[in-house]
Amino acid sequence: xxIIRTVIPALALLFLASSLRASxxxxxxxxxxxxxxxxxxxIPFFGLARFVVRVGHPAGASDLQLAVFENTHxxxxxFNQLFDTTAGPAWNPIVRVRSTKNGxxxxxxxxxxxxxxxxxxCTSEHGETTLVEIRVQPDKLMEVVEEHRHGRD
Numbered sequence: 001x002x003i004i005r006t007v008i009p010a011l012a013l014l015f016l017a018s019s020l021r022a023s024x025x026x027x028x029x030x031x032x033x034x035x036x037x038x039x040x041x042x043i044p045f046f047g048l049a050r051f052v053v054r055v056g057h058p059a060g061a062s063d064l065q066l067a068v069f070e071n072t073h074x075x076x077x078x079f080n081q082l083f084d085t086t087a088g089p090a091w092n093p094i095v096r097v098r099s100t101k102n103g104x105x106x107x108x109x110x111x112x113x114x115x116x117x118x119x120x121x122c123t124s125e126h127g128e129t130t131l132v133e134i135r136v137q138p139d140k141l142m143e144v145v146e147e148h149r150h151g152r153d
Contacts, residue, residue: 025065025133028120031086032131036072043068060140062116065133072129079105083122091120102126117141 029040046066053064074082076098084093084107091109098105104125111118113135121132 025067025131028086028131028133029067032067032069032072032082032129035082036069036074036129038069038072038129040067040069057137057140059144060137061134062137063133063135065131067131069129069131071127072124073127074105074124074129076100076103076105076124079122079124080107083107083109087120087122 033039043066050064052058053061080096087093087109091111093107094110095106095108097107102125105123107122109120109122111120115137116135117138119132119134119136121130121134123130
């Protein structure tokens with residue numbers, strides 16, 4: 001009986017924490033929708049992919065969120081402003097790539113979360129905008145990067 005009294009509140013807190021995290025990503029998706037007028041595209045079986053990531057932890061990943069928007073033609077300068085504002089001060093910009101020739105833009109943001117790292121990857125190319133948030137263990141991710149780096153040598 002004592003186990004039930006401790007397990008149920010722990011599960012409730014875990015559910016609440018995951019809901020808060022999801023709502024932050026959902027808020028970002030809503031902001032992009034408001035700004036661009038586009039709605040996120042439904043991706044079949046993405047729920048299954050998220051489950052596989054949560055259970056299998058490929059490359060140290062333990063959570064994955066994805067939103068894809070079509071017909072979102074965002075100017076590169078506005079792209080920076082939009083995602084800096086949407087991500088907010090909790091996210092640190094670590095990579096910004098622009099192609100003036102193609103009109104493609106990519107921003108990558110990061111923030112620490114205990115022993116984990118959350119990455120927010122925002123891209124815009126040819127009228128399509130993609131937002132990805134992933135939670136990873138930095139040491140496991142670096143193992144995969146090193147493994148692939150040595151595979152190319």
